[in-house]
Amino acid sequence: MENLASTFEYAPAPESRSVVDIAPSYGLFIDGEFAEAADGKVFKSVSPATEEVLAEVAQAGQADVDRAVKAARKAFEKWSALPGAERAKYLFRIARIIQERSRELAVLETLDNGKPIKETRDADLPLVAAHFFYYAGWADKLGHAGFGPNPQPLGVAGQVIPWNFPLLMLAWKIAPALATGNTVVLKPAETTPLSALFFADICRQAGLPKGVVNILPGYGDTGAALTAHPDVNKVAFTGSTAVGKEIARTLAGTDKKLTLELGGKGANIVFDDAPIDQAVEGIVTGIFFNQGQVCCAGSRLLVQESIQEELLDSLKRRLSTLRLGDPLDKNTDIGAINSAEQLARITALAETGEAEGAERWSAPCELPTSGYWFAPTLFTNVTQAHTVARDEIFGPVLSVLTFRTPEEAVAKANNTQYGLSAGIWTEKGSRILAVANKLRAGVVWANTFNKFDPTSPFGGYKESGFGREGGRHGLEAYLDV
Amino acid sequence: MPTTTPPPGKAALTGTPLADVTASAATLRRFLHGLPGVDAVGLEARAASLGTRSIKTTAKAYAIDLAISMIDLTTLEGADTAGKVRALGAKAVHPDPTDRTTPRTAAVCVYPDMVATAKEAVAGSDVKVASVATAFPAGRAALGVKLADVRDAVAAGADEIDMVIDRGAFLAGDYMKVYEEIVAVKEASAQARLKVIFETGELSTYDNIRRASWIGMLAGADFIKTSTGKVGVNATPANTLLMLEAVRDFRAQTGVQVGVKPAGGIRTTKDAVKFLVLVNETAGADWLDNHWFRFGASSLLNDLLMQRQKLATGRYSGPDYVTVD
């Protein structure tokens, strides 16, 4: 034994970067071709873990939006007229190619987004492929989906997605749109455009007809131009509630169909009879998965006062084992924050929490010197009146509140303008059902958290948006019903 | 090597919140039924997630040597002979005759009638002799017989006793009987360290495994051990994770540290490393020592040795380059 080191230090286990070949520059993907922006504008996509520039990407402007919508409109005629079974096969092809290229895409996504390879490998990519596989099967069965015998596509879908799950959000948007016979123009987020551009290449490999999928990297103004475009029939947006409201106003008085998947301030409710060890895991998954940059994050821990101390001790001990660092390392639990802006926002909100008297705690944790990092953080002594209990932080920051009775737990959980997710931890089955019934949230995880599946509809109540993505329900957003 | 802790057991719990738990069958039952429940899916998901840790290069070398040092090299067959046990002892002392830097295993584990032979075989080394006892593996014998079995093994020189609990009594809800039997065996074991086998595959549910863990720890177990290796389901990452949580919580409440021994079904280096990750990230580094964690295994050792040779030479080894016993 004496020749052994005294602790079990995990040696670096980086996933190989060489499995992905990132070109120095990328164009817009319009009508099956990569092209520069009409005005020649470009922007840089950086790796948030290192601040290294990964590629230069064309930035779409109004003229490009016009061109892409036109291409999508032109493609719509043939695409929507294809037999469903043929559309299905294109989607099955895409699903399979994603599976084949999943390692490459996982590394790419980790580089561009900053999230740990463990997550892109085990969560993002399997779900992306599964989502295409699921909706592929719907393409020739739409008459059986409960929307009448012959539901019709809407036309051109303008889709704007966020940076937290770039490729997964793309899948959530594109798979149902194509299955139902729509064509799409999709704008990826400005900080994470690369996986969408790789997806364009997958479309090429799959032989997808030109113009069915168009990808327009850009900033908010690109998204605004797309959603406001008069020849777009359907808008799907995932992102902040503020932008979602702006889009809703823009679309008022039009006949564009709109679905919005927006912010959240999910309550994770732990009762005194919870399976404690699993609850601790669920809390950690709930708020530290993807660095808390998850709209359905369980960012408010509501713990029954009688077990608060015990639970917090366990939670803190568990947080001390989280491994923060190189997102490409297979043992990394916590990666980088997606951008300097997001880091600044998280930092400012955490400072507000302290200023308002909440007690801040972080596990001892060394942050890398370059890149954007934020240590997993807890706030205790938080009440519903604290900013950190009300505002969506979208980062690895958990606010801990207490409750005494199930009624109080439900009242606090629902006391928010959001209504996306909630968690319930108790071994008492009837309590799960009673509490789940009263929670005003679109997804309720009982004795688990942050689980996703293509068959399971996802979406919010209240200001978390409307419409559902996933499952049979997810078809409705793209059909004339 | 840590110094020996005071013998746990009832006395050790005096003054802790658990002192009165075993006062009566009713208090014990209430306590056990008041333990937090276990959600099977969540537990198994956590175990699976820890199983995805990537242990490479220096960490792998460390883990392999640590795992070898934690093995209770076991033979528990009706066909065991003195020759077989001597060979096992030799292997425990020098697992890899080609490389003397290879750590010794923690112990050899044999039936009571082979203890004396085993002691001779490992004489002069720090390899311990563990003996299963208490009418292993079924445990279906009168208490007197079980205690005689234990005393016999101890008298023959056993350093460690691996007892089985009365699963029938446990499943019938007679927790006090299970508890008292462990207390009696602990006493009969004298200075030998006591490993309490639950036969988790027969207890069937995770809630039961958690309760059994606490009965064992309250009764003074030095180790809690998953299984005999003689039933369909033996050590799994999930049941071992659960038992690691139990010893972690027990120490937090009483200050008494108890070891854990998964046994049966761990055959590959990859598996063993996953278990070490479970230990490291659940109970913590204090348990990363063969005083507190063991593997009940036999074929695992050769796989570890082959992996060790691979790390040393850079080429894959083969079964002809490790000894069959």
Added chain:
Amino acid sequence: MSKESLGGSAAGATRLSVFKTYKLYVGGKFPRSESGRVYEVTDPKGKWLANAPQSSRKDARDAVVAARKAFGGWSGATAYNRGQVLYRVAEMLEGRREQFVREVADAEGLSKSKAAAVVDATVDRWVWYAGWTDKIAQVVGGANPVAGPFFNLSTPEPTGVVTVVAPQESSFLGLVSVVAPVIAAGNTAVVIASEKAPLPALSLGEVLATSDVPGGVVNVLSGNTREIALPLAAHQDVNGIDLAGADAELAKELEIAAADNLKRVLRPQAVDTDADFTVSPGTHRLTAFLETKTVWHPTGSLGASGAAY
């Protein structure tokens, strides 16, 4: 008894009828507008029918309070119970058929036989939605076969308090066609009656009040549509709005206001403006104000074999 003996009035004089004072229906009560305002309601030919309350934004606010208060009980009632209550509305309406035939005929300038057909269709519409209350969840909800050891169930739940801008032309069948699905789904409603023909809607309040519909589940306001609708569209405690009776300009304005708290908006649809409420309704008016809640729970396995995950 002979006519002459009544009241001792002069033989042969026409009996003076008793006018009805039309009042709002809010929280199960029949208040006047807090503003004290009324406006003249005439038939399509300009004949005076009654003075209707001209609701203010404060009446709208009070109605939202009543609707919110009623939401817990109504949404929490069993679907079977809601179905029975809606069916009871149909029964009560059938009993007051003559009154509504007269009011609809007056309001919409219909012949008595056409008005009777409208009232019959309206009764039948209540029956249609009464039957939906305990079926819609099975039709639009269900178990999702997720790839993992989880039981996953999607269930529709009512959105909350819904503002209903009732159709302007079809003052009764149109009204019921938009209100019934909202409450059948378990929502509570603040209804803005047809501006020019509010009387059938106000009378409907009397039917609802005697039909076991809890107070506050349906609240009926009459007055200037725009004046009442704007504060309701902007109200932060209203969760949805049906724009059936809003013209294009107002609909856009209301939709913009509704974005402030992301209300669920049901835009005016062709079928609404055509006032063709006689065609069989589908389920879209039910689902427009239903949220889908999906609950996940681990299933696990029978034993600790390690195989559940």
